[in-house]
Amino acid sequence: MREVSPWLGWVDTLTGLEAKTRRTFEALDGLLERVIADHRRRRRPGPGGDGRPDVDGAGADDDHRDFVDVLLDVNEMDNDAGLRLGTDSIKAIIMDVFAAGTDTSSTVLGWAMAELMNHPDEMRRLQAEVRGAIAGKDADRRDVTEEHLDRMPYLKAVISETMRLHAPAPLLIPRETTEDTELLGHSVPARTRVDFRSVPFGAGRRGCPGAGFAAPTVELALANLLYHFDWPAPTAHGGGVGTPPVDLSEVYGLSVRLKTPLILVAKPWLG
Ligand code: HEM
Structure with missing residues (x-):
């Protein structure tokens, strides 16, 4: 107030x-x-x-x-x-990066799992990609690591589509032009809100500085979840025949998360 x-x-x-x-x-x-x-x-x-x-x-x-x-x-x-x-600036930077980096990454992971539960064909295709990418001698190590990620284009596509459908910070931090300006022959008045389409990490000078770090973090987490476990579909949430098993309703907070907590059964995969 x-x-x-x-x-x-x-x-x-x-x-x-x-x-x-x-x-x-x-x-x-x-x-x-x-x-x-x-x-x-x-x-x-x-x-x-x-x-x-x-x-x-x-x-x-x-x-x-x-x-x-x-x-x-x-x-x-x-x-x-x-x-x-100074110590205060160090504290502020730690808080800034911690707050900006944790909720966002875990939110994307939650949405990706929820969407995959509702799209079993895509789940199977992604799991086949992840497990195929570390077959052979690497399979002994039993962990997906950063070196494997280049062999997983579908994983990157799934995460990218997840962030398009459920950008964790959809409203970004508002941007507007500071003065009347001319762009490609069009005049843009001062205080015009600038709008993009899919920019999950924002853009420009205030865009997310952690984007390069966030991508492998989320990719590794999702790939490991899919490599080590199978994920039986949960019972549909009371909507009758044809209702997807996971309710994708959203709730707003610092980031946009699933309204109903995602509770799944993880069945260990032993290869
Ligand atoms: C999937 C994960 C992530 C998403 C979707 C995401 C998204 C965003 C978005 C949309 C913004 C606002 C940008 C804007 O207004 O244009 C932002 C800002 C920021 N992000 Fe991320 N982020 C992620 C992960 C991370 C990580 C892992 C870190 C740090 C390790 C981080 C650090 C920051 C910081 C420090 C800012 C504030 C930048 C400023 O001063 O304006 N983010 N992020």
């Missing part, structure tokens, strides 16, 4: 929303403080004496460095760009 009509801010105090917001903030802030403090404790000067932080004593280019270490590097090291991030 405070954001929409500041003079009605007292309503938020009365309903307890303000106190709840503060408690949530303190819990999240405390968690981020602990994560950063934990990373700082594990870092110590590298053996080369170059001042580059070393993690777990395993050397400066240790694989175990994570996103928080990279942010702390920017904070702690001399860098040519003269960029230095």
Whole structure:
């Protein structure tokens, strides 16, 4: 309420929303403080004496460095760009990426599974592709890894179609022209809302910076689910003959998710 009509801010105090917001903030802030403090404790000067932080004593280019270490590097090291991030900025970036990256990816996975349950032929075709791509010597490893994904064009098509049908953030963050402009001979007035068709990751300067990371994440998760398990169709949701087994009604939140939780039985596939 405070954001929409500041003079009605007292309503938020009365309903307890303000106190709840503060408690949530303190819990999240405390968690981020602990994560950063934990990373700082594990870092110590590298053996080369170059001042580059070393993690777990395993050397400066240790694989175990994570996103928080990279942010702390920017904070702690001399860098040519003269960029230095304070602890508050580091916390804000972690929250931004965490919030933007988790709900969206798991939502796409949920929609893909729901659509596949309602399209058994496509499910069979995709499962055959996934299992075929890691047949032979790779089958011993019993896991789909990033190297296999190039052999799965249908998997990418399924995920792309899932995001076209159920873009997790369909309204994006609104864009409008800032001034009157001319485009290909057409005049576009200031404040015109710009509309695209299928842009699940948004577009332009504020487009999703995690798109390149999200694609293999969702592909790997879906491919592994389909490789290791068979998925018997659930009983139709009360709509009678011809009703698809999974109800695809949507509910809005930070991302658009399935209204009814997707509960499936996973039957392990032993090859
Ligand atoms: C399938 C998964 C994902 C989808 C569908 C998705 C979609 C989007 C969309 C639509 C936006 C708004 C873009 C705009 O307004 O034009 C966005 C923003 C953003 N995404 Fe993603 N995203 C996904 C995964 C990720 C991942 C894995 C990360 C990070 C690891 C991430 C980080 C971000 C960040 C930081 C922003 C805010 C960019 C800004 O400052 O405006 N996203 N994402």
